[in-house]
Amino acid sequence: MYNSKVMEAFANPQNVGVIENPSGEGTVGNASCGDIMKITLKIENDVIVDAKFQTFGCAAAIATSSTATQMIIGMTVDEALQVTNAKVVEELEGLPPQKMHCSVLAEEAIKKAIEDYKSKKQ
Amino acid sequence: MRIYFDHAASTPCDPRVVEAMMPYFTNDFGNGDSQHSFGRDTAKAIADARATIAKLINCQPNELYFTASGTESDNWALKGAAFARKNRGNHIIISAIEHHAVLVSAEWLAKQGFKVTLLKPDETGIINVSELEKHIDDQTILVSIMHANNEVGTIQPIKELSKVAHDHGALFHTDCVQSVPYMHIDVKDIGADMITFSAHKFYGPKGVGALYIRNGLKIDKLVSGGGQERSQRGGTSNTPAIVGMAKALEIANEQMEQNNAHIAKLRDHFVDRVLAEIPYVRFNGNRDHRVPSVANFSFEFVEGEGILMLMDLAGVAVSSGSACSSGSLDPSHVLLAMGVPIEVSHGSIRFSFGKNNTMEEVDYAVDKLKDTIARLRQMSPLFNVKTGGTYNV
Numbered sequence: 101m102y103n104s105k106v107m108e109a110f111a112n113p114q115n116v117g118v119i120e121n122p123s124g125e126g127t128v129g130n131a132s133c134g135d136i137m138k139i140t141l142k143i144e145n146d147v148i149v150d151a152k153f154q155t156f157g158c159a160a161a162i163a164t165s166s167t168a169t170q171m172i173i174g175m176t177v178d179e180a181l182q183v184t185n186a187k188v189v190e191e192l193e194g195l196p197p198q199k200m201h202c203s204v205l206a207e208e209a210i211k212k213a214i215e216d217y218k219s220k221k222q
Numbered sequence: 223m224r225i226y227f228d229h230a231a232s233t234p235c236d237p238r239v240v241e242a243m244m245p246y247f248t249n250d251f252g253n254g255d256s257q258h259s260f261g262r263d264t265a266k267a268i269a270d271a272r273a274t275i276a277k278l279i280n281c282q283p284n285e286l287y288f289t290a291s292g293t294e295s296d297n298w299a300l301k302g303a304a305f306a307r308k309n310r311g312n313h314i315i316i317s318a319i320e321h322h323a324v325l326v327s328a329e330w331l332a333k334q335g336f337k338v339t340l341l342k343p344d345e346t347g348i349i350n351v352s353e354l355e356k357h358i359d360d361q362t363i364l365v366s367i368m369h370a371n372n373e374v375g376t377i378q379p380i381k382e383l384s385k386v387a388h389d390h391g392a393l394f395h396t397d398c399v400q401s402v403p404y405m406h407i408d409v410k411d412i413g414a415d416m417i418t419f420s421a422h423k424f425y426g427p428k429g430v431g432a433l434y435i436r437n438g439l440k441i442d443k444l445v446s447g448g449g450q451e452r453s454q455r456g457g458t459s460n461t462p463a464i465v466g467m468a469k470a471l472e473i474a475n476e477q478m479e480q481n482n483a484h485i486a487k488l489r490d491h492f493v494d495r496v497l498a499e500i501p502y503v504r505f506n507g508n509r510d511h512r513v514p515s516v517a518n519f520s521f522e523f524v525e526g527e528g529i530l531m532l533m534d535l536a537g538v539a540v541s542s543g544s545a546c547s548s549g550s551l552d553p554s555h556v557l558l559a560m561g562v563p564i565e566v567s568h569g570s571i572r573f574s575f576g577k578n579n580t581m582e583e584v585d586y587a588v589d590k591l592k593d594t595i596a597r598l599r600q601m602s603p604l605f606n607v608k609t610g611g612t613y614n615v
Contacts, residue, residue, distance in 0.1 A: 102531075110528075111535055116601050131565035131604060131613045134525055134553065138603035154603035158527035162601060 102159060105193045109163035114170055117152040124220070126212025129205055135161050139169065139209040143217055146177050153209070160199035161206075164188050168206035177214050183207065223537040225583045229423075229515055230372050230400060230574035231541055235466070236425040242469040243427065246462040254459045255448065264461050271468035278471050279417075279434065280408045287433045287451045288464050292399040292420030294444070295433040296323035296366075298455070299395040299416040302441030303364045304331050307393065311361035315392075317341045317349045317378075318559035319371050323418075324397060325555070328366070341367070345561050346508035347376035354386050362392040369412075370401035373556040373572055374507035375516030377401065384413040393439070399423050399431075403474045404482055404513040415439050421463065425577070426470030430463035481577045486514035488575045488584050493517050495588045500595055502611060504566060506557055515576065520562060521569040523611035524598040529571050532597065536590040541572045565613050 102110070122140035129136040135157040142150035151169040155162050168188045172180040185203040189195050195203060226234075246267060252260025254268050269283070276283040289295045304314060316328045318340040332338040341353045349367055358365070365387040370377050380396055387394040395416040398407055403424035409417055417434040421427055435441060435454075447456015474481075496503060502522040521529060526542035533540050553567040562570070573587075605611040 107531075107535075110531065113601065127603065131568070134565075134568040136603050154601055156523065156602045156604050157525050159531045161525075162528060 101196050102163075103193055106160065106163045106195065109166045109192060110159040113162055113166035115150075115152050115166060115173075116154065118154060119150060119152050122213075124213040124215075124217030126209045126214075126216055128208040128212055129157070131156065134158070135202065135205055137161065137165055137205045137209040139165075139206075139213045141172075141213045141217060143177060148172050148175055148177065148180055153206075155205075157205065158199070158202060160195050160202040163192060164195075164203040164206045165209075167191050168210060172210060177217065180210055181214055183210060223586060225538045225579070225587055227573045227575060227579070227583075227587060228539045228541050229576035230375075230572060232422050232428065233403070233425045233576055234578070235422075235427055236470060236473055238473060239426055239466045239470045243462040243466040246465055250461070254461060255450065264459070267461055268459050268464050271464045274468040275419075275432065275471055278407075278475050280410050281434055282437060284452065285409075285434055285437050287435060287455050288459060288467075289431045289433055289445075289455060290429055290457070290460070292321075292397065292418050292423075292431045293323035295418035295420070295431045296321065296395075296397055297327050298433055298444040299418060299435075299441070300324060300327040300331060300364065300366060302444055303393050303395065303416065304334075304336055305442040306440060307363035308336075310391075311363040313337045313339065313359060313361040313363060315339045315341060315354065315357055315362055315365045315387075317343065317367045319343050319347060319349070319373070319556040320366065320368055321372055321397060321399070324366055324368070337361070340559075343376075343560055346511075347371055347374045347506070347556070347560050348508055348511060349378050349383065351379055351382045351386055354383055358386060358390045358392065360390065362387075362390055364393045364395065366395040366397070368397040368400070369407075370398075370404070370513045371556060372400045373516075373554060374518045374560070375400070375512040375574075376508045377405075377511045377513060379511075380412055380414070388413070401513060402471070404478070404485075404515065406475060406478065409434055409436070416441070419467075421467035421470055424470050424474045427463045427466040430460055430467050432467070477577070482514050485575050485577060485579070488579055488581060489514055489517050491581065492573060492575070492584045492588060495585075496591065499588065499592055504562070506560065506562060506570065515574045517573045517575075518557075519571055519573075520557070520566045521571065521595050522566055523602045523605040523613075524569045524595060526568060526570050528598050529569070529591075529594055532594040533571075533587070533590060536594070538587045538590055541574070542570065 119140040123143035127138040185207040254264040504520040506518040599605040
């Protein structure tokens with residue numbers, strides 16, 4: 101039911117892990133819903149130089165987490181805030197309809213991590 | 223390597239079954255209701271198949287009705303009995319761990335005005351007789367409790383449950399879809415009024431099931447149509463499948479003891495290795511009352527679909543009752559009813575072994591499973607490789 105791009109992202113996910121002393125950190129979801137994503141960012145001069153994720157969730161949640169982190173590395177924080185779940189899904193060339201909700205997790209986690217970064221900066 | 227550990231979902235057709243079916247696709251293809259020789263030959267094949275199955279389950283041939291699936295049989299039993307008895311009462315009791323064929327039929331009946339009670343299992347998946355006694359009353363017209371559960375494999379005390387139903391004047395239906403290849407079904411011994419069967423769970427073809435309805439009991443029709451199945455279930459008889467079902471049951475009964483011993487040995491080795499070699503794992507089910515084929519585990523801090531997909535990539539077919547695979551966010555209703563915590567239930571996988579599996583396949587699968595769980599836990603924010611896991615992040 102998943103396309104080959106999603107399967108590849110799920111089977112060989114990139115940027116798995118946790119950045120020590122991150123510039124920003126965001127965790128969304130909860131265990132009873134079966135989906136949690138934690139993202140940590142390293143940000144220099146408002147540019148995301150590294151991003152890592154940990155995800156408890158289905159194959160679609162893991163694939164979108166991996167792809168989303170790949171997309172935002174190299175972006176400014178303002179550019180990263182424009183990365184919607186639709187853009188992540190587009191990058192993956194589509195998800196089954198019942199899996200679309202899984203992609204929202206990555207967008208929300210990125211936003212939360214950037215908010216965390218911005219609040220720390222102030 | 224391509225390994226199949228999903229026999230509770232479906233089994234491969236035994237080649238002898240396929241061989242028995244073949245003539246009825248091409249040469250003996252007639253409609254069993256036709257008057258000519260083509261029809262008569264088909265009618266005889268169906269009568270023979272019915273007699274064979276009836277003998278094996280200890281009923282009369284005219285107590286056995288062929289359907290298109292176990293699901294149809296369950297629908298017919300519940301809806302047919304409920305409406306046939308609606309003047310006597312409006313209360314229906316099922317268990318909370320029924321297959322969706324029973325569960326959703328009961329939900330539908332609830333919308334039609336029947337009162338439906340769901341019995342809770344104990345933590346091992348057994349429906350205790352006391353639980354039925356607590357909820358049954360003089361308004362109860364039907365009790366439906368499955369023989370063996372499809373997700374965890376527990377076997378219910380069906381004779382005792384059936385007796386309680388009858389003591390209160392209620393009908394008793396049981397879904398034997400998951401128990402047939404592993405247990406000799408004797409309808410008189412079980413004492414049920416209606417019993418559901420499905421051929422593809424015992425190395426027979428898909429597209430055919432049966433409903434036993436004890437003589438003297440009249441239930442409403444589900445499928446209206448022609449005069450097939452003594453005018454109780456319309457639709458041209460699926461002759462090849464019916465012939466295949468009879469052959470499959472014959473083989474299953476003949477080889478039951480040896481198959482059960484082989485499958486239980488594989489299952490036990492699998493369970494022992496998983497419990498010994500993978501930390502934070504929960505065995506779901508009952509150790510004493512169970513079919514030999516099923517092992518259900520919850521792997522904590524990971525999600526079932528990920529396990530299923532990585533195992534599939536490694537060539538091992540397993541089943542996840544969890545959330546995302548079914549497209550909804552609800553984890554297994556069976557595990558939740560058994561009291562498995564919701565966050566743990568998400569990481570549940572059913573392994574169901576069959577007569578053609580080997581010990582080498584089991585060992586290979588355990589090795590791959592260890593890798594899979596370790597990989598997913600490394601990705602999980604709930605799990606720290608050094609300190610273990612917690613659901614609070």
